[in-house]
Amino acid sequence: MAELRYSIELGGRWLEVTLEREEGKIFAQINGKRIPVELKGLGGHGVYALALGDARESMILTRRDGRYQASLAGREISVAVEASAIQELRRHLKATSTESSAQQIIRSHMPGLIVKIRVKPGQEVKSGEGLLVIEAMKMENEIRAPQDGVIEKITVQERQEVKGGQPLLVLKPTEAGEVPHEP
Amino acid sequence: MPKLQKREIRRVLIANRGEIAVRVIRACRELGIETAAIFSDADRWALHARMADQAFHIGPPPAQESYLQSDKIIQLAKRAGCDAIHPGYGFLSQNAEFAEEVERAGLVFIGPQPESTRLMGNKLAARSTAQREGVPTLPGIDEPVSDLKAAEAAASKIGYPVLLKAAAGGGGKGMRLIESSAELKDSFERAVSEVKKSFGDPAVFIEKFVAKAKHIEIQVLGDEKKNTVHLYERECSVQRRYQKLIEESPAATLKKSLRQEMGEAAVAMARAARYRSAGTVEFIYDAEQERYYFLEMNTRIQVEHPVTEMTTGIDLVREQLLIAAGNAISFRQSEIEPRGAAIECRIYAEDATHDFSPSTGRIEELVLPAGPGVRVDSGIARGDEVTLFYDPLLMKIITWGEDRATAIARMKGALRELTLVGISSSIGFHLQALRDPRFLDGSYTTDFVKGLQQEKLSQADLERVALAAALAYEHERSSLQETDHTSERAQEERWRWQS
Numbered sequence: 001m002a003e004l005r006y007s008i009e010l011g012g013r014w015l016e017v018t019l020e021r022e023e024g025k026i027f028a029q030i031n032g033k034r035i036p037v038e039l040k041g042l043g044g045h046g047v048y049a050l051a052l053g054d055a056r057e058s059m060i061l062t063r064r065d066g067r068y069q070a071s072l073a074g075r076e077i078s079v080a081v082e083a084s085a086i087q088e089l090r091r092h093l094k095a096t097s098t099e100s101s102a103q104q105i106i107r108s109h110m111p112g113l114i115v116k117i118r119v120k121p122g123q124e125v126k127s128g129e130g131l132l133v134i135e136a137m138k139m140e141n142e143i144r145a146p147q148d149g150v151i152e153k154i155t156v157q158e159r160q161e162v163k164g165g166q167p168l169l170v171l172k173p174t175e176a177g178e179v180p181h182e183p
Numbered sequence: 184m185p186k187l188q189k190r191e192i193r194r195v196l197i198a199n200r201g202e203i204a205v206r207v208i209r210a211c212r213e214l215g216i217e218t219a220a221i222f223s224d225a226d227r228w229a230l231h232a233r234m235a236d237q238a239f240h241i242g243p244p245p246a247q248e249s250y251l252q253s254d255k256i257i258q259l260a261k262r263a264g265c266d267a268i269h270p271g272y273g274f275l276s277q278n279a280e281f282a283e284e285v286e287r288a289g290l291v292f293i294g295p296q297p298e299s300t301r302l303m304g305n306k307l308a309a310r311s312t313a314q315r316e317g318v319p320t321l322p323g324i325d326e327p328v329s330d331l332k333a334a335e336a337a338a339s340k341i342g343y344p345v346l347l348k349a350a351a352g353g354g355g356k357g358m359r360l361i362e363s364s365a366e367l368k369d370s371f372e373r374a375v376s377e378v379k380k381s382f383g384d385p386a387v388f389i390e391k392f393v394a395k396a397k398h399i400e401i402q403v404l405g406d407e408k409k410n411t412v413h414l415y416e417r418e419c420s421v422q423r424r425y426q427k428l429i430e431e432s433p434a435a436t437l438k439k440s441l442r443q444e445m446g447e448a449a450v451a452m453a454r455a456a457r458y459r460s461a462g463t464v465e466f467i468y469d470a471e472q473e474r475y476y477f478l479e480m481n482t483r484i485q486v487e488h489p490v491t492e493m494t495t496g497i498d499l500v501r502e503q504l505l506i507a508a509g510n511a512i513s514f515r516q517s518e519i520e521p522r523g524a525a526i527e528c529r530i531y532a533e534d535a536t537h538d539f540s541p542s543t544g545r546i547e548e549l550v551l552p553a554g555p556g557v558r559v560d561s562g563i564a565r566g567d568e569v570t571l572f573y574d575p576l577l578m579k580i581i582t583w584g585e586d587r588a589t590a591i592a593r594m595k596g597a598l599r600e601l602t603l604v605g606i607s608s609s610i611g612f613h614l615q616a617l618r619d620p621r622f623l624d625g626s627y628t629t630d631f632v633k634g635l636q637q638e639k640l641s642q643a644d645l646e647r648v649a650l651a652a653a654l655a656y657e658h659e660r661s662s663l664q665e666t667d668h669t670s671e672r673a674q675e676e677r678w679r680w681q682s
Contacts, residue, residue: 004657008649015645017653028650039654045548046604050651057647060604061655062547068655070648073599074611076536077640077648081656109537110571128637136571139424141540164543 005084104171108162112136123151149173192508196260199271202562204231210500219263223249230564244572253281267291276483293507299456303480313477316451321476327386331371337389344392351382395628397468401449402491405458406506412516413446423632430487431526435625493525493583524587532575534607541575542607552600556583
């Protein structure tokens with residue numbers, strides 16, 4: 001029986017999933033449970049039908065920046081999937097390197113104007129804390145820390161115009177804690 | 184089909200876009216009226232432009248250069264042989280000068296007369312009208328405050344907290360909450376200059392702030408034969424940054440006697456303004472004291488008009504068209520008998536993970552809900568590009584049920600059926616709101632949104648997403664393998680390699 005092991009990262013947490021094929025069916029192991037599973041694409045734009053045992057549901061999974069963006073009953077969460085072998089290698093590298101590979105670049109998600117920068121390099125921030133304010137569409141949008149961490153670098157200034165996707169700051173997350181809010 | 188008397192309206196130009204333009208086009212079609220749409224560069228193949236009989240390019244994407252170009256719009260209407268212009272909501276709908284120019288050009292403006300718009304557009308004038316008509320208004324000073332000293336005197340007389348409001352403002356704009364005299368001293372000058380910049384008119388006045396308030400409004404209709412009716416209330420207390428998100432009728436906790444009283448007060452306001460066409464009189468309702476206060480009158484068809492249409496069975500946009508053609512309102516006050524309960528959820532393109540700022544992108548997939556008691560007023564279609572140039576309202580879902588619980592259950596079902604791929608939307612927010620005990624028992628007030636906790640996904644949810652992601656990943660990889668014409672043997676090899 002052949003096995004595929006994956007490490008799934010969602011909301012700062014890691015979950016291990018093992019997929020096994022047995023007589024044409026797929027079984028998944030997760031958190032000590034073993035269930036028959038099946039996924040069917042409906043139409044090719046990221047809408048899927050998911051069967052977990054007898055339970056059925058629809059889910060949206062789209063690709064974004066090398067990760068999946070999952071939508072479950074209107075709530076969105078960003079997911080990364082890695083084959084476990086690669087995950088172990090990464091952990092090994094992290095442990096032996098002096099520079100942390102876990103850096104998070106926080107980007108602007110829309111074009112606008114930086115009106116206020118609330119933090120300084122070296123400052124510790126908590127998940128949800130306001131980092132800076134971008135003005136767009138006559139509204140002020142607060143950019144918040146996605147998780148606990150330390151501000152490593154700030155790559156913009158107040159009164160600067162930014163494009164969508166432009167890097168704003170670099171956050172070095174502290175060790176993964178709770179699942180952050182992604183309603 | 185009622186004859187269009189007095190004035191023939193054979194062709195209408197819709198000076199708007201998105202879902203309301205679609206709505207007006209539908210109403211025109213039913214009456215056999217031809218339609219002309221306008222579109223900016225961003226809306227060249229938008230749903231409303233495709234649905235109309237004719238469509239005209241109006242300018243580049245920014246509203247200032249397109250949907251607000253009143254002269255161009257009127258010229259186009261004449262060129263296209265239109266008899267009338269429907270302004271929708273937002274844009275030029277409450278612009279009295281535009282309404283006047285339309286009339287001067289010999290066209291019919293589908294809405295109230297400019298004088299009514301002017302009267303109700305000035306908050307102070309509207310307030311004094313209310314007082315004259317015996318309609319309760321919030322404790323406040325009825326003249327603009329000329330300086331900080333006058334403001335301080337007014338505020339201490341009324342009692343903090345107070346609202347500093349722009350006389351020329353409306354729809355939540357030009358308002359500032361002041362909690363103490365220190366705060367007033369601090370921000371008065373700045374507030375006045377902001378108001379002057381936004382509205383041209385620096386006049387501000389002070390009003391009492393009701394902490395636990397419900398926003399309840401009454402739909403009215405008036406015609407040129409001096410008939411005025413009300414179509415009962417809508418409650419719109421679920422708001423974020425003064426933008427309504429959920430509306431319903433009837434207002435769950437409003438006494439029958441008050442409902443009647445407020446309806447009559449709204450009619451009095453409409454009569455005083457000699458109001459024609461559809462309008463809405465907004466009130467602040469103090470749930471603790473069971474008292475209502477006139478807030479403002481909106482001189483246009485509103486986003487949430489379908490809620491009233493569902494409970495009364497009356498087509499408000501159709502009434503607007505008939506009234507504009509010189510007909511009397513199609514029914515009498517006594518014939519209006521609301522039935523059941525209706526709820527509307529405004530589906531916005533917004534990113535909940537970024538403080539609900541507007542979301543942009545291409546709509547890759549769109550599946551709309553259906554079923555008994557489910558209505559969808561959509562302005563978008565699959566393949567549309569959602570940009571930042573306009574209000575991010577994508578569509579409205581409205582449900583009706585024999586009782587409130589049924590309407591809510593239908594709405595939850597509809598929200599789950601709605602499939603939108605390519606942009607983030609407010610679906611998650613709406614589902615969360617509809618689970619909240621304060622919404623379910625009807626006690627919610629205008630600070631409802633603040634009390635919503637950011638919801639964490641449960642362990643079970645996380646597991647399901649993880650499984651789906653693993654399967655999707657595996658599915659993608661094996662499809663790639665298949666297109667490489669890899670043999671089954673090689674697939675076996677790959678499985679073995681991994682473990």
